[in-house]
Amino acid sequence: MADGLKLGLAGIGTVGSGLLRLIEARRNTLASRAGRPVEVVAVSARNKRKKRDVDLSRVRFVQTRVKLATDPEIDVFVELIGGEAGVAKEAVEAALRAGKHVVTANKALLAHHGASLPALAEKHGAALNFEAAVAGGIPVVKVIREGLQGNDISRVYGILNGTCNYILTLMEQEGRGFADVLKEAQAQGYAEADPTFDIGGFDTAHKLALLTSLAFGTRTSFDAVYVEGIETITPADIEAADDLGYRIKLLGVALRTDSGIEQRVHPTMVPKDTAIAEVDGVSNCVAIDGDFVGDVMLIGPGAGGGPTASAVMSDIIDIARGHVLPAFGIKAKDLKPYKKAQMRAHEGGYYIRLSVHDRTGAFAAIAQRMAEQKISIESIVQRRPRSSVGDARAAVVLVTHQTTEAAVRKALAAIERDGHVDAKPQMIRIEKL
Incomplete structure (x- = not known):
C-alpha cells in the first residue's frame, strides 16, 4: 500500500470533530477505499485548552492556522474555519502556494474568491475541493x-x-x-x-x-x-x-x-x-x-457534524487516489465572465397580500394601480387569517399572471402612497417547477 496521506486540520468544531471521529471509526475501510492510509497528523484551533469530545493526544497542535497550512509534514490542508476573509483566506492561499492540496467547507470564501483561488491551486498543481461547502452531506x-x-x-x-x-x-x-x-x-x-x-x-x-x-x-x-x-x-x-x-x-x-x-x-x-x-x-x-x-x-x-464530515472525507479520498480536478470542473482561465440576465417577466406570477383599510373605493383604486402597470390578476380574494380570531382586519390576497417584478413593485409603491393599506404589502414569487 502507498504511503499514508497526512492531513492538517484547521478548526475542531462540530465538523472538525466529526471528521476526526469518522477517520477513527473507519480507519481500515478508508485505507482500503483510498488505496493508502489517511490520518490527521496536526491540528490548529483558536483555543488549545478547550475541552473536546475527541482524542487529540496523538496529533501535534500547531499554534496558528497559517503555519499549519505550510507545515512540511502535511499533504492536505483541511480548512474548517469559515469566513470569506481573514485567517481562512490567508491559510488557504498559503497552503496552495506551498503546493498543499486543500479541502474546505467554506462557501463564503469560495463565493467571494472563486476566481483567484482555483487559479492559484492550478498554478501550484494542487486540488481545491469543496464538496462540504454546498448542501452538507448531499454530493x-x-x-x-x-x-x-x-x-x-x-x-x-x-x-x-x-x-x-x-x-x-x-x-x-x-x-x-x-x-x-x-x-x-x-x-x-x-x-x-x-x-x-x-x-x-x-x-x-x-x-x-x-x-x-x-x-x-x-x-x-x-x-x-x-x-x-x-x-x-x-x-x-x-x-x-x-x-x-x-x-x-x-x-x-x-x-x-x-x-x-x-x-x-x-x-x-x-x-x-x-x-x-x-x-x-x-x-x-x-x-x-x-x-x-x-x-x-x-x-x-444539509448540515451537521456527521453529514458534513462525510462530504469532507469524500474530497480527501479523491486526493488520496490522485483524482485531482479543477475546482469548478474546467480550468480557471476557461471560466466565462458572469453576465447578468436582463429583466424579464416571472413566469409563475406573484402572490400579494395587502392589509386594506375598510373604506369605499379602496378595492377599485388597488385594481387601477395594477392596471396602470399592465398587471393581469388571476385571482383576488378577501380573507381573514385562521390564526387571528377576533381581529377585525381582513387581508386582500391577489395572485398575478406572468409579469415583471419591477411592475409589481411600482404598483405596490403607488398603492402605499394612496394610503389604502395600513402595513407594508407582502410579495412572494410563485415558482413553476
Whole structure:
C-alpha cells in the first residue's frame, strides 16, 4: 500500500470533530477505499485548552492556522474555519502556494474568491475541493462537476439552508409566528445567536453562487445574486399558500437565459404536489435540469457534524487516489465572465397580500394601480387569517399572471402612497417547477 496521506486540520468544531471521529471509526475501510492510509497528523484551533469530545493526544497542535497550512509534514490542508476573509483566506492561499492540496467547507470564501483561488491551486498543481461547502452531506458538487458533464444544464435550484426550512416547516405545522419559532431554533442549535446570515438568505446565496459556476461554467459572482430572506413571512402568508395549493420555501434559483444568468434567493410558493414541497425540517434539496438526463433531484441532510464530515472525507479520498480536478470542473482561465440576465417577466406570477383599510373605493383604486402597470390578476380574494380570531382586519390576497417584478413593485409603491393599506404589502414569487 502507498504511503499514508497526512492531513492538517484547521478548526475542531462540530465538523472538525466529526471528521476526526469518522477517520477513527473507519480507519481500515478508508485505507482500503483510498488505496493508502489517511490520518490527521496536526491540528490548529483558536483555543488549545478547550475541552473536546475527541482524542487529540496523538496529533501535534500547531499554534496558528497559517503555519499549519505550510507545515512540511502535511499533504492536505483541511480548512474548517469559515469566513470569506481573514485567517481562512490567508491559510488557504498559503497552503496552495506551498503546493498543499486543500479541502474546505467554506462557501463564503469560495463565493467571494472563486476566481483567484482555483487559479492559484492550478498554478501550484494542487486540488481545491469543496464538496462540504454546498448542501452538507448531499454530493451535489460531484454530481454536477463529474456525473453530469455530458449535459447542458439550464437551471439549478433548491433548498440550501436547513435553518430556514426548519423555521418555515414549524410555522406551517404549528401555526406559530416567525419570531417564536426562531427562538426555538436557536435553543435547539439550528440557528445561531445572530441568525442574520441564515434567515437573511446570505448563506443560501453563497451556496447558489458556487452551484451557478459549477452548472454554467462562469466565474463566481456573489454580488449578482438577488437576496431576500424569510423575516417577513407570517402565519397569514403560510395559511394563504395552503389555501392556494402551495407551500412556502426559501429557494436559491440559478437560471440560464438568452441574455445571461439569473441568480436569486427568496421565499417562494411551490406547488404542494412537487417533491421539493415535501422537503421539511433541516433537510436540503438540490434540483438540476439537464438536456439529456432530464430533471435530477438530490435530497438529504444539509448540515451537521456527521453529514458534513462525510462530504469532507469524500474530497480527501479523491486526493488520496490522485483524482485531482479543477475546482469548478474546467480550468480557471476557461471560466466565462458572469453576465447578468436582463429583466424579464416571472413566469409563475406573484402572490400579494395587502392589509386594506375598510373604506369605499379602496378595492377599485388597488385594481387601477395594477392596471396602470399592465398587471393581469388571476385571482383576488378577501380573507381573514385562521390564526387571528377576533381581529377585525381582513387581508386582500391577489395572485398575478406572468409579469415583471419591477411592475409589481411600482404598483405596490403607488398603492402605499394612496394610503389604502395600513402595513407594508407582502410579495412572494410563485415558482413553476
